[in-house]
Amino acid sequence: MTQPQVEQQQYRRPPAVLLLPALVGTLFLVLPFAGLLYRAPWSQAREQLTAPGTVTALRLSFVTSIVSTAICLVLGVPLAFMLARTTFPGQRLLRALVTLPLVLPPVVGGVALFTAFGRAGIVGRYLDSWFDIQLSFTTTAVVMAQTFVSLPFLVIAVEGALRGADSRFEEAAATLGASRWTTFRRVTLPLVGPGIAAGSVLCWARALGEFGATITFAGSLPGSTQTMPLYVYNTLETDPFGAILLSLILVVLSIVVLVSLRGRWIGTPA
Amino acid sequence: MTLRSHIVVDRGTFRLDVPLDVAEGEVVALLGPNGAGKSTALRALAGLVPLSDGTIDLAGTQLSRPGHAAPPERRQVAMVFQDYLLFPHLSALENVAFGPRSTGTPRAEARVLAAGWLDRMGLADVAGRKPGRLSGGQAQRVALARALVTRPQLLLLDEPLSALDARTRLEVRADLRRHLRDFPGATVMVTHDPLDAMALADRIVVIERGTVVQTGSPDEIVRRPRTDYVARLAGLNLYRGSAAGGTVAVDGGGTLTLDEAMDGQVFVAFPPSAVSVHRQHPEGSPRNVWEVTVVGVERYGDRVRVEFAGEPGVAAEITAVAATELDLLPGRAAWVSVKATETHGYPA
Numbered sequence: 001m002t003q004p005q006v007e008q009q010q011y012r013r014p015p016a017v018l019l020l021p022a023l024v025g026t027l028f029l030v031l032p033f034a035g036l037l038y039r040a041p042w043s044q045a046r047e048q049l050t051a052p053g054t055v056t057a058l059r060l061s062f063v064t065s066i067v068s069t070a071i072c073l074v075l076g077v078p079l080a081f082m083l084a085r086t087t088f089p090g091q092r093l094l095r096a097l098v099t100l101p102l103v104l105p106p107v108v109g110g111v112a113l114f115t116a117f118g119r120a121g122i123v124g125r126y127l128d129s130w131f132d133i134q135l136s137f138t139t140t141a142v143v144m145a146q147t148f149v150s151l152p153f154l155v156i157a158v159e160g161a162l163r164g165a166d167s168r169f170e171e172a173a174a175t176l177g178a179s180r181w182t183t184f185r186r187v188t189l190p191l192v193g194p195g196i197a198a199g200s201v202l203c204w205a206r207a208l209g210e211f212g213a214t215i216t217f218a219g220s221l222p223g224s225t226q227t228m229p230l231y232v233y234n235t236l237e238t239d240p241f242g243a244i245l246l247s248l249i250l251v252v253l254s255i256v257v258l259v260s261l262r263g264r265w266i267g268t269p270a
Numbered sequence: 271m272t273l274r275s276h277i278v279v280d281r282g283t284f285r286l287d288v289p290l291d292v293a294e295g296e297v298v299a300l301l302g303p304n305g306a307g308k309s310t311a312l313r314a315l316a317g318l319v320p321l322s323d324g325t326i327d328l329a330g331t332q333l334s335r336p337g338h339a340a341p342p343e344r345r346q347v348a349m350v351f352q353d354y355l356l357f358p359h360l361s362a363l364e365n366v367a368f369g370p371r372s373t374g375t376p377r378a379e380a381r382v383l384a385a386g387w388l389d390r391m392g393l394a395d396v397a398g399r400k401p402g403r404l405s406g407g408q409a410q411r412v413a414l415a416r417a418l419v420t421r422p423q424l425l426l427l428d429e430p431l432s433a434l435d436a437r438t439r440l441e442v443r444a445d446l447r448r449h450l451r452d453f454p455g456a457t458v459m460v461t462h463d464p465l466d467a468m469a470l471a472d473r474i475v476v477i478e479r480g481t482v483v484q485t486g487s488p489d490e491i492v493r494r495p496r497t498d499y500v501a502r503l504a505g506l507n508l509y510r511g512s513a514a515g516g517t518v519a520v521d522g523g524g525t526l527t528l529d530e531a532m533d534g535q536v537f538v539a540f541p542p543s544a545v546s547v548h549r550q551h552p553e554g555s556p557r558n559v560w561e562v563t564v565v566g567v568e569r570y571g572d573r574v575r576v577e578f579a580g581e582p583g584v585a586a587e588i589t590a591v592a593a594t595e596l597d598l599l600p601g602r603a604a605w606v607s608v609k610a611t612e613t614h615g616y617p618a
Contacts, residue, residue: 172355174342175316176420178372183343186368190359 036248041241048245056223057231058249064139064227065207068146069154072203075147076154077196081184083155084162102152109148110216117144118217141218142225146207153206154199161195162188205254272456273424276324277314279307286310286480287324292424292456299471300460301491303499307480308460309352312426315458316349317342329423343372348417349426353433354409356401362412363388363397369420387415391445407438414449425450427459431466443469464503468492476500494616495539507545507584509538510618518615524581527557529610535618542575544612545586547596548605558608564598574598578606 014022041048048054082088083095101109117124118136127133135141169191173183189196211229218225220234228250236243273292278285286307292298300308313319315326317339326334328347333340348369356365366384371377388397391411401409410430417425430446431439447470450457461467467474468488476484476491476499484496495501501508511520513532519525526538546552552559562580569575574593576586584606588596598604 166355168351169355169357171316171318171342172349172351172357173368173372175318175345175347175349175426176369176372176416177343178368179343182372186372187357190357193359 033251036244036251039241040244040248044242045245048242049249053222053231053235054246054249057226057228060139060142060223060226061208061228064142064146065204065210068143068150068207069200069204071143071147072151072154072207073196073200076151076199076203077158077189079151080155080158080162081188084159085167098155099152101149102156106145106149106210106212107216110145110213113141113145113148113213113217117141136217137219137221137225139218139224142214142227145213145217146210149210149213150203150206154196154203157199157202158192158196161192161199164195165191201258204257208250208254272329273315273327273458275315275326277311277326278321278323279310279314279319280322284480286314288475288477288480288482289324290315290458290475292458294456295454296473297450297457297459297471299467299474300458300477301464301467301474301503302462302477304462306477308462308477309428311477312349312428312458312460315424316347316426317345346421346423347426348420348422348424350410350413350417350428350430352429354401354413356404356409356412356416358401361398361400362393362404362408365401365412366416366419369416373420383419384415387419388412391415391449405438406434407442410434410442411445414446418449418453421455423455425453425455425457427457429461430459432461432463446470493539493614494537496537496618501539506539506541509582511536511538513615520582522582524560526582526608526613527610528613528615530615532615532617536615537618538613538615540608540613542585542587544608545584545588546607547576547586547588547592547598548607549596551605552607557610558613559605562604562606564600564602564604566600567593567598569593578604580606584608 079098083091083098104112114136115121117127119125119128119134124135127135135144165188169187170183173187174180178186209229210227211233214220214225214227215230220226220230222231226234228246232243232246232250235246272294273290275291276287276289278287280286284307288300288307288311290298290300290311300311302308310319314321314334317333320339321334321336323336324334325332328345333345333347356362357368360368363381363384366387367377367380370380370383375383385394385397388394391414393408393411393415396404396408401412404412410433414430431443434442443466450470459467459470471488474484474486474488474491475482476497478497478499484491484500486494491500492504492506495504495506495508498508509518509520509526511518511526513519513528513534513536515533516528516531517525518528518532518536518538520538528538551561560580562578562584564576565579565583566577567574568577569590572590573587574590576588576593576598578584578586586606596604
């Protein structure tokens with residue numbers, strides 16, 4: 001009776017060859033945070049955190065990242081549904097396009113946004129001349145840049161969840177008289193709820209950290225487009241130690257959100 | 271007839287072609303081996319699979335014809351799936367209330383309706399539980415309640431008892447039988463278990479490789495099987511051959527004698543228990559005696575089933591004591607006899 005137990009334990013012990021790289025990887029991820037903690041000028045912490053510039057940037061980051069996550073949900077869940085539950089010509093192409101911002105350097109994304117929605121862009125030109133709307137270098141541009149880079153995270157997470165969910169539940173709902181919309185609302189959405197939550201968190205974290213596309217398309221104007229990452233970068237030039245403190249704020253913020261959501265939403269379903 | 275249908279589903283290498291009519295209150299079982307197309311027929315009736323040809327009419331309304339199909343949600347059809355597919359995020363009560371809610375019944379009313387059905391199923395005390403915390407038998411009953419609460423014209427049951435263990439199965443089968451008797455609409459049930467079909471159905475349609483090979487009451491099916499599959503289910507020896515005055519030349523070799531005069535193509539069936547086994551050519555009167563070789567021996571309690579090769583091959587059921595005395599081992603030669611009066615001949 002003891003033999004299977006022994007075998008199982010041996011099976012769980014990783015091969016030695018994997019152990020070393022895993023340890024190095026862990027150190028590589030953890031050391032920079034240790035560095036931040038070690039070099040942070042704790043005596044200035046209170047002053048730095050309550051500085052008007054910090055509060056403004058923090059608030060802007062919060063508002064814009066939450067708005068972009070909401071937009072990503074509204075646009076991304078239907079997009080994921082189309083990719084996972086239907087077939088249409090050009091679907092593979094669409095999937096490739098959706099994931100493009102994931103591999104694209106964010107600065108390139110910013111330039112691309114500029115050529116589309118900038119004042120002289122293919123769409124922006126008409127927004128400007130017909131409606132007198134200028135998007136670039138506004139808070140709207142910040143949200144657009146964040147949405148552009150973080151939408152793929154949501155779509156990929158939700159599409160994966162949809163593919164993993166048993167579509168026969170949807171068939172069962174249909175045989176009970178539920179319309180396709182009712183089925184989506186009352187069966188599909190709850191079934192992929194954890195996937196959507198996980199996708200939203202990733203999406204939000206990506207939006208919060210967005211730098212390249214924002215600075216290219218929205219600039220770095222304090223109060224309207226200067227989000228936390230831009231503010232940190234700006235501060236680094238004048239007050240390197242202050243930048244460390246500001247970076248720590250972002251780290252703590254991310255950790256708090258990840259930890260608080262992990263237990264409730266992202267864990268493997270029971 | 272409530273349901274009039276001719277279900278044709280073409281899938282390249284596989285073609286399902288089944289005419290199926292079911293009257294109000296009638297329970298029809300589609301019986302057949304795995305891969306025969308039973309479940310496809312059921313899914314076509316539910317509208318989950320499009321027809322390649324044929325039509326489906328339910329209570330005077332045409333639901334399907336090639337190129338046009340009412341979607342599942344517009345059909346007065348409810349289905350109990352093999353693994354039930356209870357919505358895991360809803361309680362038993364909410365699962366049952368799902369159908370009425372989806373078709374516009376106000377929430378409170380739907381809940382009252384659902385609670386009534388759960389009560390009828392004896393499930394009032396588990397109404398608040400999520401499916402993950404229901405036993406197999408309870409889940410089966412919730413699934414049935416969820417289907418019946420929508421008052422369908424046609425109820426579809428896909429292997430309704432196959433997910434249950436043997437003991438629960440007996441109990442749930444009796445329950446299901448009672449609910450089906452009270453159900454006013456037509457019922458089509460898919461099963462590969464002959465016992466379920468016998469116990470629950472008024473009529474059995476046997477499907478093999480996409481076509482109907484036999485249809486009849488459970489009693490007829492058992493007494494007069496028309497294919498090896500059905501004969502095996504019923505536990506009978508079945509032969510096909512041409513009869514002349516009561517002597518049948520069996521297709522594939524051998525002759526059998528009936529106790530009545532018949533001519534033309536016939537089936538001959540007899541139970542394994544009608545076969546006697548001997549070590550030497552037996553003395554006496556049996557009309558059918560031939561030499562065989564033991565192929566396999568299987569024991570069931572105090573009975574032993576012996577498979578013989580010969581012309582024709584045959585299965586015999588004898589007592590364990592007799593089997594030991596006869597020393598039947600694979601490869602041994604033996605003699606078998608069947609009284610003419612034990613055989614049952616009927617036109618093919």
